[in-house]
Amino acid sequence: xxxxxxxxxxxxxxGLTAIDLGFRGATSGVFLLIILVALLRRATxxxxxxxxxxxxxxxxYAIATAPFFPKSSWWWVLPILSAQPAVFWLWAxxxxxxxxxxxxxxxxxxxxxxxxxxxxxxxxxxxxALAGAGGRGLALVNLALAFAAAVQTVKxxxxxxxxRRRRLRLAMLAMNVGLIAVVAGxxxxxxxVAVPGAxxxxxxxxxxxxxAIIAGLxxxxxxxxxxxxxxxxxIASGSGRGADRAAAERIVVDPRVAVDPILLRxxxxxxxxxxxxxxxxxxxxxxxxxxxxxxxxxxxxxNEGLGYRNFNAFLNRYRIEDARLALSDVTQREVPVLxxxxxxxxxxxxxxxxxxxxxxxxxxxxxxxxxxxxPETGCDPGINQPHREIG
Numbered sequence: 001x002x003x004x005x006x007x008x009x010x011x012x013x014x015g016l017t018a019i020d021l022g023f024r025g026a027t028s029g030v031f032l033l034i035i036l037v038a039l040l041r042r043a044t045x046x047x048x049x050x051x052x053x054x055x056x057x058x059x060x061y062a063i064a065t066a067p068f069f070p071k072s073s074w075w076w077v078l079p080i081l082s083a084q085p086a087v088f089w090l091w092a093x094x095x096x097x098x099x100x101x102x103x104x105x106x107x108x109x110x111x112x113x114x115x116x117x118x119x120x121x122x123x124x125x126x127x128x129a130l131a132g133a134g135g136r137g138l139a140l141v142n143l144a145l146a147f148a149a150a151v152q153t154v155k156x157x158x159x160x161x162x163x164r165r166r167r168l169r170l171a172m173l174a175m176n177v178g179l180i181a182v183v184a185g186x187x188x189x190x191x192x193v194a195v196p197g198a199x200x201x202x203x204x205x206x207x208x209x210x211x212a213i214i215a216g217l218x219x220x221x222x223x224x225x226x227x228x229x230x231x232x233x234x235i236a237s238g239s240g241r242g243a244d245r246a247a248a249e250r251i252v253v254d255p256r257v258a259v260d261p262i263l264l265r266x267x268x269x270x271x272x273x274x275x276x277x278x279x280x281x282x283x284x285x286x287x288x289x290x291x292x293x294x295x296x297x298x299x300x301x302x303n304e305g306l307g308y309r310n311f312n313a314f315l316n317r318y319r320i321e322d323a324r325l326a327l328s329d330v331t332q333r334e335v336p337v338l339x340x341x342x343x344x345x346x347x348x349x350x351x352x353x354x355x356x357x358x359x360x361x362x363x364x365x366x367x368x369x370x371x372x373x374x375p376e377t378g379c380d381p382g383i384n385q386p387h388r389e390i391g
Contacts, residue, residue: 016202017067023205024062030212031055031062046102050091055215057084062208065201079117085142086110092149096156096169098310099358113141158283159311161303163296171214259305266291267301277318278345284311319344320359323352327364328371337364 034055038048061084063069064077086109093100116138124131153169160166270276270290279286288295299311308314322344326332332340341352341364356364 020067020202020205023202023209024066027062027205027208027212028059030209030216031058034212034216046100047091047094050087050094050102051215053087054084054091057081057087058208058212058215062205065204067201075121076118078121079114082117082138082142083110083113085145086113089145089149089152092152095165096152096160098313113138156310160309161284161299161311161314162309163299163303168214168217259301260297261305263291263293263297263301264305267298271318275318275322277315278322278343280342280345280347282315282345315345316355316359319346319352320356323356323364324360324367327368330372333368333372337368340364 032055035052038052041048043049057080060077061081064073064081069077090102090106090110094102116134120131120134120138123134157166157169160169267287270287276282276287276290284298285295288298291298302308302311302314306314308317323340326335326340326343327337337352338349341349344352346352346355353363356367360367362370
């Protein structure tokens, strides 16, 4: 009887291991499919590149932490796994911050973590105490990167206008941060860099599979595209009054998306006539209350009707335009740049300078100097006017 019980237990462990390996195989397949689709789409933006790196890391992690993975390979596998939190942090920045730009020092950070991981694994056999301390330090770095990714999600969540991205970001981050915490937490255990594979790793395999499915849904889902043409702009701005009906008929929108042109017109009235954008700390919830519409409808109108992915970018369009007019106005020549920035709705000079240079390519001071050096001082032909007439 005892021998039969042991046999059943052995078969049960074997069955769980098979399920574990099955989940890992499915996970690798989904991640590889995401990479293939991105390559077929010829996606070359930084978010796509980092996403493919994330998926490749997911495949690598699924295989390297599988049961019966050879321990002799851990010395080079674990350092690469230890750098995955850095890749995930960069991906979170690129996915959730529309102004993020990948820099060389980001790549240097990833290489530094990999090199430090190799040093730990090589030194583990000779200086185990020192390698253990280094592993705990590396674990703290990875936890800090996971925390930074979570902060990035929370910080930009309210201003995000893309409905699909808002729904997926929290689920994706929760799963990935959890996995990173497991990997980083292993630095406080006997293994200095990552958790090795074991027959009892089924929860890890299941979590990886869920992450792969969520990533697949986010990659394969199609976004409705709403062309913003002159007719849409005319209705939004209220120009071409007699042609409003004709303009409305010429609007081309995706049939799955309902963009209310009256709401767009009321919104533009608040921005261009009442200059609501000048209100300090204006949030989309407060703007929706002014328009007496649900917040999700306003988000949809700005995103799908006007083409903005971020609420702050939408506000900055009006604020920068306001500041450009003031900076090129000879009657405001002695007004400090900080005063102009705060009058336009910015809360401090730093964000104003960054937004202004990103929009115009020059600093506010340089823009003012160039404006006053023109033959007709106070006239800036390069300003993008908010109203566009239908020709």
